[in-house]
Amino acid sequence: MDAAGVGMVDGRKPADRVSITYLEAIREAQNKALREDPAVFLYGQDIATFGGAFKATKNLAKEFPGRVLDSPISEDAMLGMAVGAAIDGMRPIVEMQFADFSSIAFNQIINQAATHYWRTGVPCPLVVRLPSGGTSGSGPFHSQNMESLYAHYPGLVVLTPATVGDAYWMLLEAITLNDPVIFCEHKFLYYHLKADSLPEERLPIGKARIMRGGRHATVVTYSAMLHEALAAANELARDGFEIEVVDLRSVKPLDTDTILASVARTGRLLAVGESFPWGGVTAEVVSRIAMEGFHLLDAPPRRLNCKDTPIPYHPNLWAVHRPTAATIESSIRDLLKQ
Amino acid sequence: MDAAGVGMVDGRKPADRVSITYLEAIREAQNKALREDPAVFLYGQDIATFGGAFKATKNLAKEFPGRVLDSPISEDAMLGMAVGAAIDGMRPIVEMQFADFSSIAFNQIINQAATHYWRTGVPCPLVVRLPSGGTSGSGPFHSQNMESLYAHYPGLVVLTPATVGDAYWMLLEAITLNDPVIFCEHKFLYYHLKADSLPEERLPIGKARIMRGGRHATVVTYSAMLHEALAAANELARDGFEIEVVDLRSVKPLDTDTILASVARTGRLLAVGESFPWGGVTAEVVSRIAMEGFHLLDAPPRRLNCKDTPIPYHPNLWAVHRPTAATIESSIRDLLKQ
Amino acid sequence: MIQSASIEGLLPTGVTAERFAEGFRWMLLSRTVEDKIAALYHAGKIVGGVYLGRGQEAFSAALGMALQQGRDVFAPLIRDQAGRMAFGDTVLSTLRTYLGSVLGPMRGRDGNIHRGEPRKGMPAMISHLGAMVSVVCGVLMSRRFKGETGVVGAASIGEGGTSTGAWHEAMNMAAVERLPLVVAVANNQFAYSTPSTRQFACDDLVERARGYGAQGISIDGTDLAQCIATFDAAVSRARAGGGPQMVVGRLLRLCGHGAHDDASYVPVELRELAENRDCLKAARATMLTNGWASPHELELMEAEAYEQVQQAVAQAQREPRPDPARETWMPLASEWLMEGNLQTA
Amino acid sequence: MIQSASIEGLLPTGVTAERFAEGFRWMLLSRTVEDKIAALYHAGKIVGGVYLGRGQEAFSAALGMALQQGRDVFAPLIRDQAGRMAFGDTVLSTLRTYLGSVLGPMRGRDGNIHRGEPRKGMPAMISHLGAMVSVVCGVLMSRRFKGETGVVGAASIGEGGTSTGAWHEAMNMAAVERLPLVVAVANNQFAYSTPSTRQFACDDLVERARGYGAQGISIDGTDLAQCIATFDAAVSRARAGGGPQMVVGRLLRLCGHGAHDDASYVPVELRELAENRDCLKAARATMLTNGWASPHELELMEAEAYEQVQQAVAQAQREPRPDPARETWMPLASEWLMEGNLQTA
Numbered sequence A, B: 001m002d003a004a005g006v007g008m009v010d011g012r013k014p015a016d017r018v019s020i021t022y023l024e025a026i027r028e029a030q031n032k033a034l035r036e037d038p039a040v041f042l043y044g045q046d047i048a049t050f051g052g053a054f055k056a057t058k059n060l061a062k063e064f065p066g067r068v069l070d071s072p073i074s075e076d077a078m079l080g081m082a083v084g085a086a087i088d089g090m091r092p093i094v095e096m097q098f099a100d101f102s103s104i105a106f107n108q109i110i111n112q113a114a115t116h117y118w119r120t121g122v123p124c125p126l127v128v129r130l131p132s133g134g135t136s137g138s139g140p141f142h143s144q145n146m147e148s149l150y151a152h153y154p155g156l157v158v159l160t161p162a163t164v165g166d167a168y169w170m171l172l173e174a175i176t177l178n179d180p181v182i183f184c185e186h187k188f189l190y191y192h193l194k195a196d197s198l199p200e201e202r203l204p205i206g207k208a209r210i211m212r213g214g215r216h217a218t219v220v221t222y223s224a225m226l227h228e229a230l231a232a233a234n235e236l237a238r239d240g241f242e243i244e245v246v247d248l249r250s251v252k253p254l255d256t257d258t259i260l261a262s263v264a265r266t267g268r269l270l271a272v273g274e275s276f277p278w279g280g281v282t283a284e285v286v287s288r289i290a291m292e293g294f295h296l297l298d299a300p301p302r303r304l305n306c307k308d309t310p311i312p313y314h315p316n317l318w319a320v321h322r323p324t325a326a327t328i329e330s331s332i333r334d335l336l337k338q
Numbered sequence C, D: 001m002i003q004s005a006s007i008e009g010l011l012p013t014g015v016t017a018e019r020f021a022e023g024f025r026w027m028l029l030s031r032t033v034e035d036k037i038a039a040l041y042h043a044g045k046i047v048g049g050v051y052l053g054r055g056q057e058a059f060s061a062a063l064g065m066a067l068q069q070g071r072d073v074f075a076p077l078i079r080d081q082a083g084r085m086a087f088g089d090t091v092l093s094t095l096r097t098y099l100g101s102v103l104g105p106m107r108g109r110d111g112n113i114h115r116g117e118p119r120k121g122m123p124a125m126i127s128h129l130g131a132m133v134s135v136v137c138g139v140l141m142s143r144r145f146k147g148e149t150g151v152v153g154a155a156s157i158g159e160g161g162t163s164t165g166a167w168h169e170a171m172n173m174a175a176v177e178r179l180p181l182v183v184a185v186a187n188n189q190f191a192y193s194t195p196s197t198r199q200f201a202c203d204d205l206v207e208r209a210r211g212y213g214a215q216g217i218s219i220d221g222t223d224l225a226q227c228i229a230t231f232d233a234a235v236s237r238a239r240a241g242g243g244p245q246m247v248v249g250r251l252l253r254l255c256g257h258g259a260h261d262d263a264s265y266v267p268v269e270l271r272e273l274a275e276n277r278d279c280l281k282a283a284r285a286t287m288l289t290n291g292w293a294s295p296h297e298l299e300l301m302e303a304e305a306y307e308q309v310q311q312a313v314a315q316a317q318r319e320p321r322p323d324p325a326r327e328t329w330m331p332l333a334s335e336w337l338m339e340g341n342l343q344t345a
């Protein structure tokens, strides 16, 4: 896929627009993919005329007739169908209405899609878009972060974009990969996160990004938590602490080298994730750095996750269930004291 | 449940028998539970007349008419049914024919069973028996270890017995818990592992066990890998290395204190698990010890898992896919050099 | 053991005036509650999403009325405000949940249609469609194990939900165990925005009953008398040992999928048609025509329902919200098995 | 758009002698291969489990014969040795897989019935029953996107597999998309040890076709002529745009679930009955009675099949086994995205 359409949104130059949201970037990436690759098609509940529960496919059915299809409420078959199309040369993008419903497609994802290339030598290029993560009032079944589950299984690439540019470029790159990709979009960022335009440079999948340089401690995070971490770092900067913030971008593969290099500079590590505390991304990050960067650490590494309960519905509870800028800040302060 | 039947197997005293296998212990625990608690019933494919694919329920349908039922091939509904019965006061034990097929029941387990108590205040006491782990020639879909997936989700207890006694006592205790329990039985141990009799003492769920004392390094492991680790420790003992081996027994909850105490003695940690390398038990163990026992460690902690591919079918490949006594031994030797 | 399906068009109703009036009251109360909730939603007073049962009150109320709380089990779904209340849920419990009172049955941990009271025979739905049907099967198995007879379990599903594997597995399981299960399939022609043509390809979903070995009945789900007669009969058959019953109601959702959705994807013709098929209007007309209530009595009933709702709103609004500091964050009943919170480790 | 189901008992066959003989040859070859594999299994020469299609050769071969490799797609299941070969799988590929040759299609990574060659239109099954039907739907969707017409996709399932949600979702999806899908349901009366009474509660699974908007046909799955005629017709209808076809074959599994299983749970009456329903014996008799082959010719055919199998065994046994040192352990096609092996980190 070339970069011809860079910066074009809805056919207009970014100059014509005030800004582009994270959600629009996802829509635009799908638009571009549909335009440039006839093998791409979209499948999901309510994604055609309606444009999807979050409008991530708005207008695409009209622009690409017959290539954006409403599916029945059959997540298992949706994924099985995508696998069949993928191994026959298509590049399906499947939208789960909410990441949480991918639990129904779980078997087809981990056992069918993820094992296919290794078992048969035939690639299975598909993208599963998971509207992920907590938003206030969404409750236990419309708020989950499932990246840690999918990253556990061999054969999947698991992406967790945190910026408008990454949402765009990583989705486009994901579509070109010859492997099944779990694309975890964060719903909290859909409308809130805006950029002036789509960046022209991109970082390839598999590379983490240092979002903010620092020398007192490293915070490793991804997706919506990146923005909480950046806010915490801002706050700490007032007191003279320079916190380095690493955005993982992809949790599988996980760019250990970039984290190690950062910890080599700062000597301190906090891993922050929004998913459940047992296992998952923060465990993987902390254990890798403990193994490979033990002597770089000046203090015990730390983790911050959401609480070990289902995700609460009421905003009062939800607000303290997941990590926030405030809890990240306080965890960093403790880390700096050690 | 009292301890009246202790040591009795198939109604005979252990003295009458040469030995009892891990599988027989599981059968006997179910027998005892059915005998003592009318709320217990068994549900699963081919578990009634046939006694189950592994004979874990042999004769139970005859002994307890109407309480051991064959289910259709409907893992989702099997678990949904168990939840309905459990919240109405029963104590269902569901057998998955292989752990791998629980991917179909995944949604009912993580979203229905695991959230029920927290959401409603009504307990959901059920046990899902997962015949887990690799045996030679079983391939990608009859060999999986799924403890790491289930441990990630709040609301579940995840057990991984490694000994005949634990298979027995932990299953009995699991049945009495007012929570959904994922009981990961290892198929490799079913027939291979024997004990002279069922031990009379038991350790409660939630406590790890020091299987072998030592002072040069700690190996933390569970299930079938315990026996590989013990073999490695035996081998190393010839060279004068005293390796402490900790059997986690339950991976959720995970007994951090026992591991910390062990690492305090040895200063060195290797975590070994048979499941996939990204995330999971070894990541959780290593990251916890890195966080809470950083200053106890004299060398970087290490992990050993199976390879990051589906589980191969051919014995030649399978033999090197998962950790073995030999690879554990060599990993410990490296650890001791650091 | 196997019952073949009978697909019937019109049933002789034999529904008494009292029973019809009772159904009408539940419908009216449900509409009143939901109108209020929608208004509160648009005023920004509701925590989370709002999903209404507008247009489905007759079908839902009739199911709830056919059941007996304390004896039966009912797993309602998205559009069952009427049926929930007919079964025993209250206006106050509803508003507590929507307004985020910690005194609601879910204590702020879950919300809106996900509320339930398992101890009173009403499981709390998870969002995943189809997943509750096997849970009802499980309660029925439990009752059978305990030797309780004459218990009926009911579960609601939309036509979209019948595309889930979970629904299929549960229907089949119920038939194999010959459970006293009544499944109410509300075919309101849309699943969110998706029309039935993209959801299934048989003429009438009732055609699926026979393949399960269940008894199937297809009715006009907007006709209260027919709904009452049908569910009463289906529940009786199930109670008497007749095995699973599948009742399909032809309906139209008279609102968006949620309060956030203007349903602009519903074709105009259908929307115009829709208003004429408002089951509440129809039931009201029946009340009047048959002289079961005078215009004045109806107005009184409406005012009463309104008053009841207003009071519940006022009370729920005064009640405390969940306090995170008092929340135990305890997902296990076996408290001793909870590890310390990892976050601050 | 919706086809109603027709449930037919006996079909006029119109099957030619040549076609019948072809079917017989596939059946014979399949039985010969499987008898050999069973013998090798009991001699401890097989890697992993063995699952045989004994008694199901007519149903399976007829399906494979009705399809065209290079054009169509076929997802076989456990008991499809005959159909696999009729579609293009070879004796050698079979034995390579069972004997663990690295030259087999799965290269030692997967085995026995899990072998497949997706590039030749035969997806490799995963164990989870029901999961392959939607994969076939996906290949058919792909062909439709590419503008290829006249492609048919077939998938096999046992009666036990119809209890899976996966099967239901795929059947419904196929009907909604009106895909040219042929689903062969082999009702061999057992799922492992579980009899059909514990699996489903309708009289004949073909009753499910109508509920999907598929065309349903129920046949005696041991009658080769009927199987050929039925699958030929079903495939033609699908190819011509007639939408999903569901063919149910009444059968009996003439062996254990796997070679490790003596099927002692099958009631004696049924087992005695069974031998009389061996489709291979019946087809052989038909060949003789109709004079389509002389006893001597049949013996020659048998000897030929045996020789073919012996040769394949000899070859596969000489071939290299997978060498872990040469195995790449590469689950991603995007090799640059693989991290170094964590084990030795």
Ligand SMILES: Cc1ncc(C[n+]2csc(CCOP(=O)(O)OP(=O)(O)O)c2C)c(N)n1
Binding pocket: A045, A073, A075, A097, A101, A104, C078, C079, C127, C128, C129, C157, C158, C159, C160, C161, C162, C164, C186, C188, C190, C191, C192, C253, C257
């Ligand atoms: C398994 C699953 N997939 C997707 C969703 C998201 N979702 C919620 S309601 C709905 C539409 C339901 O349609 P239908 O079953 O017809 O019920 P209705 O809303 O019309 O009452 C969808 C797709 C879900 N809840 N569960």
Ligand SMILES: Cc1ncc(C[n+]2csc(CCOP(=O)(O)OP(=O)(O)O)c2C)c(N)n1
Binding pocket: B045, B073, B075, B097, B101, B104, D078, D079, D127, D128, D129, D157, D158, D159, D160, D161, D162, D164, D186, D188, D190, D191, D192, D253, D257
């Ligand atoms: C989802 C799932 N659950 C359980 C199994 C284990 N299993 C393998 S074959 C089998 C029986 C299948 O019976 P049926 O579908 O009738 O096919 P048959 O073996 O009779 O050909 C079972 C339960 C499986 N493969 N997949």
Ligand SMILES: [Mg+2]
Binding pocket: C158, C159, C160, C186, C187, C188, C189, C190, C191, C192
């Ligand atoms: Mg609907």
Ligand SMILES: [Mg+2]
Binding pocket: D158, D159, D160, D186, D187, D188, D189, D190, D191, D192
């Ligand atoms: Mg069968």
